Amino acid sequence: MASTSVTTRKITIRGAGIAGLWTALLLAQRGHGVTLLERSEKPFTDACSFYAGAMLAPYCEEEVAEELIRELGLRSIELWRETYPELQIHGSLVVAQPRDRRELDRFARMTGGHERIDAARIAELEPDLADRFATGLYFAGEGHVHPHQAMDYLLEAARKAGTDVRIGEEELPKASDVVIDCRGLAARDELTELRGVRGERLVIRSDEIQLNRPVRLLHPRFPLYVVPWGYGFYLVGATQIESEEEGAVSVRSALELLSTAYALHPAFGEAEIISFGAATRPAFPDNRPRIVVRDGHVYINGLFRHGFLLAPALAELAADFIETGAAHSEVFS
Amino acid sequence: MMPNFYGKEIASRLLIGTALYPSPQMLCDAVKASGSRIVTVSVRREAARGRTGQQFWDLIKELDVLVLPNTAGCKSVKEAVTTAQMARELFDTNWIKLEVIANDDTLQPDLFGLVEAARILNEEGFKVFPYTTEDLGAAERLVAGGCEILMPWGAPIGSGQGLANPLALKTMRAYFPETPLVVDAGIGAPSHAALSMEMGYDAVLLNTAIAKAGDPVKMGKAFAKAIEAGRLAYESGLMEPRDMASPSTPVAGTPFFKIDSAS
Numbered sequence: 001m002a003s004t005s006v007t008t009r010k011i012t013i014r015g016a017g018i019a020g021l022w023t024a025l026l027l028a029q030r031g032h033g034v035t036l037l038e039r040s041e042k043p044f045t046d047a048c049s050f051y052a053g054a055m056l057a058p059y060c061e062e063e064v065a066e067e068l069i070r071e072l073g074l075r076s077i078e079l080w081r082e083t084y085p086e087l088q089i090h091g092s093l094v095v096a097q098p099r100d101r102r103e104l105d106r107f108a109r110m111t112g113g114h115e116r117i118d119a120a121r122i123a124e125l126e127p128d129l130a131d132r133f134a135t136g137l138y139f140a141g142e143g144h145v146h147p148h149q150a151m152d153y154l155l156e157a158a159r160k161a162g163t164d165v166r167i168g169e170e171e172l173p174k175a176s177d178v179v180i181d182c183r184g185l186a187a188r189d190e191l192t193e194l195r196g197v198r199g200e201r202l203v204i205r206s207d208e209i210q211l212n213r214p215v216r217l218l219h220p221r222f223p224l225y226v227v228p229w230g231y232g233f234y235l236v237g238a239t240q241i242e243s244e245e246e247g248a249v250s251v252r253s254a255l256e257l258l259s260t261a262y263a264l265h266p267a268f269g270e271a272e273i274i275s276f277g278a279a280t281r282p283a284f285p286d287n288r289p290r291i292v293v294r295d296g297h298v299y300i301n302g303l304f305r306h307g308f309l310l311a312p313a314l315a316e317l318a319a320d321f322i323e324t325g326a327a328h329s330e331v332f333s
Numbered sequence: 334m335m336p337n338f339y340g341k342e343i344a345s346r347l348l349i350g351t352a353l354y355p356s357p358q359m360l361c362d363a364v365k366a367s368g369s370r371i372v373t374v375s376v377r378r379e380a381a382r383g384r385t386g387q388q389f390w391d392l393i394k395e396l397d398v399l400v401l402p403n404t405a406g407c408k409s410v411k412e413a414v415t416t417a418q419m420a421r422e423l424f425d426t427n428w429i430k431l432e433v434i435a436n437d438d439t440l441q442p443d444l445f446g447l448v449e450a451a452r453i454l455n456e457e458g459f460k461v462f463p464y465t466t467e468d469l470g471a472a473e474r475l476v477a478g479g480c481e482i483l484m485p486w487g488a489p490i491g492s493g494q495g496l497a498n499p500l501a502l503k504t505m506r507a508y509f510p511e512t513p514l515v516v517d518a519g520i521g522a523p524s525h526a527a528l529s530m531e532m533g534y535d536a537v538l539l540n541t542a543i544a545k546a547g548d549p550v551k552m553g554k555a556f557a558k559a560i561e562a563g564r565l566a567y568e569s570g571l572m573e574p575r576d577m578a579s580p581s582t583p584v585a586g587t588p589f590f591k592i593d594s595a596s
Contacts, residue, residue: 064355110547195357195388242357242389285392287356 006323008032012176015039016165017047018147018307019300020182021154022315025083028161030319035164035173039186043167044151048184048279051201053227053237054147054308055214056080057092059113059139061306063223068288068330069306070112072313077143079312084153089143090213093125095136097263103218107137114139128209128265144214145308146229178322181299184282185244191292191301196244196280199305201237202257203229206271217260224260226268233274236261240305249276281305291318291332298322336513336535338371338482339428339460341399345370346530346560348401348515349553350540357392359549367553370398373430373538375405376420401462403430408443413450417459429454430462430484430517430538440490440518444471448478455479464517467501469508476512483509484517484538487529491541493521496528506533523552523559530563531571 008031013024016038024036040046058073080087094114096104108114114137123130125138159165172179181187188194211234216225227235239253249257254276261268284290284302289310292299300318303310320326336343347369354360364372372393393400402420407413410433417429433450435443442465451461455478463475467485475483485505488494496502497519506514513536516529520539529537537560546552 066355106545193388244387283356284358285356285361285388286358 006030009177009322010173010175011035011178011180011322012037012172013180013182014170014172015047015181015183015186016043016155016167017182017184018049018052018151018154018311019184019303019314020180021151021158022079022311023180023182023300023318024163024165025154025158025161026312026315026319027322028158028163030323032322033164034158034162035166035176036158037169037172038165038167039170041168043155044148046186047151048199048281049147049151049307051199051238051277051279052147052307053201053214053225053235054145054150055092055225055227056087056143056145056309057139057214058309059111059142060092060094060216061309062111063107064110064287065306066288069310072289072331073306073309074141075316076309076312077141079316080143080145083157083312084145084150086149086153087143087145088213089141091125091138091140092142092144092214092216093122093129093136093138094216094218095122095129095133095264096218098134100218101135104135104137107218111137111139113141125213126211126215128211128267129215132265142214144227147308150308179297180318180322181297181301184301184303185280187299187301188282190294190297191299193284194282194301195242195285197283197304198241198243198245198278198280199238200241200249200253200257200276200278201235201239202249202254202261202276203274204234204236204261204268204271205232205274206234206268207232208267208270209265215264217264219260224257226261226264234261234268234271238305244280246280247278249278281307289314289331291321291327293321293327293332338462338513343370343399343536344368345557346536346564347526347556348373348517348536348538349543350538351375351393352540353544354549357389360544361392361396363543363549363553364396364398365553366550366557367543368557369553371401372396372398373401373403373540374424376402376416376423399428400424400426401428401430402426403464404432406434407432408434408446410446410450410453413446414453417450417454418457421459427458428460428462430464432464441486442466444468447471448474451475451480452478462515467498467505469505472505472509476509482513482515484515486518487516487525487537488519488521490518492519493542494519495521495525499528499532502529502534503532523555526556527559527563527566530560531566533567 010033012035028034044050058070117138211228214227236257283304289302345368348371349369350373404413404416413433433443433446488497515536517538526537543552
């Protein structure tokens with residue numbers, strides 16, 4: 001929707017998490033004067049996006065999320081495709097252990113965009129999972145990125161597009177026309193409905209097993225997933241706890257995450273543990289994202305567990321709003 | 334007459350767990366739709382080391398319902414007692430739903446641990462809601478230990494199988510005519526809740542059946558209606574099943590009866 005007739009504005013973006021990065025990039029590409037402020041001294045150290053699974057799974061997420069998430073997610077995948085050369089679109093695979101097979105029926109009922117596949121097809125898609133699961137769901141249109149590489153790339157791309165990136169700075173420049181606040185949970189003083197939802201994840205490395213796409217293992221209590229990061233690295237995530245505790249991963253959560261990997265394939269039992277990590281993700285009470293326009297500030301927040309899935313589409317909506325005043329009725333408030 | 338739990342009259346026979354909902358907003362909407370007046374919250378899981386998100390609790394407080402903290406996931410007497418003590422601090426209530434879990438596969442109560450933990454907590458002034466089985470011996474011990482309410486399982490937690498052992502549940506109702514009895518766990522469908530009510534149970538406690546429904550709010554309403562229907566049926570007196578047919582309008586031998594006019 002970029003147009004030469006649009007007046008360029010001086011825009012300040014607060015927070016270089018996934019939402020801030022995308023917003024900076026899109027607005028800079030459209031010719032605006034963008035300043036990106038990040039309070040941490042080193043990029044991404046405070047960003048919950050850094051701990052993300054970074055799956056782009058608009059269909060799978062429908063199990064618990066509303067249609068809006070799918071709609072925005074599908075648009076986001078298009079934007080990722082246009083922007084990020086390392087985007088992986090190999091679909092995602094959902095499996096369950098024999099005793100939890102009913103969970104697979106429920107998952108299929110709650111979601112779209114999938115086909116039911118048998119053991120032979122699973123073996124074709126993921127040779128290392130051959131004979132491990134009799135049936136599964138394959139979501140061909142889904143993808144994933146490596147969160148750290150993607151964030152580095154976006155920061156560099158925003159810089160190249162002309163963004164003035166100021167790391168370790170919080171102070172707003174005096175002369176900006178618009179302030180876009182992408183600070184996540186740090187904006188809760190102003191967005192009082194925000195709450196933090198703790199997520200914990202694990203990174204492991206294994207030379208024995210190769211997965212080509214994210215695999216979700218359903219379980220009646222915790223749906224957990226393994227995402228291949230390449231070079232033998234795997235992210236196993238993520239718990240979802242109504243808590244704002246900042247501390248390290250609990251033993252219980254570690255057990256849950258480790259047993260997921262192990263249940264997916266016993267070869268993960270020999271994998272190296274690279275790191276555990278935890279972050280609190282910003283969410284509104286309905287777990288839907290919002291763009292809030294208030295007192296000359298535009299807030300993009302409440303991305304919850306969908307940061308990488310929603311950030312591009314939300315950034316685009318915010319950019320369109322700044323240029324034309326157009327406001328998507330389900331997102332803006 | 335509405336049930337009375339530890340001196341508090343409760344305006345709804347449905348107790349709802351707060352886990353597994355797509356969002357806190359959906360949880361609140363479902364609780365409102367169901368008319369439930371008591372919600373259970375897991376201390377161990379949600380209050381990770383005592384620092385539960387304030388916003389989450391604010392949302393639950395806005396519902397203006399009674400909070401029944403539980404010791405879900407505790408596997409020993411000591412763990413359950415400590416968790417109960419933590420819950421009393423956190424939620425400012427001496428109510429506790431006591432779970433002492435025997436194993437992860439069935440999540441069935443460890444009755445020996447349960448009786449012991451209930452005794453300790455009752456002595457410490459807690460109002461204990463024990464999650465137990467239909468075992469009458471254990472139930473007697475719980476009552477002797479100070480429990481004024483019993484919560485036998487319908488089926489394993491989260492299984493949605495309904496009332497796995499209705500005969501034992503009936504016996505329990507007959508054996509404890511005055512003690513408030515709540516079917517806790519295993520309820521998968523409103524019909525299971527209705528059946529519990531028809532058997533004279535005072536209330537049902539459930540979580541997954543509503544939280545993981547396609548539309549939790551609508552399912553909350555469905556449970557409210559089923560519970561009302563079941564309770565009304567119990568109060569009105571159900572007919573006894575018979576072995577033989579017994580037409581409500583005798584036809585054989587009726588004078589002037591014609592096939593044509595029979596509709």
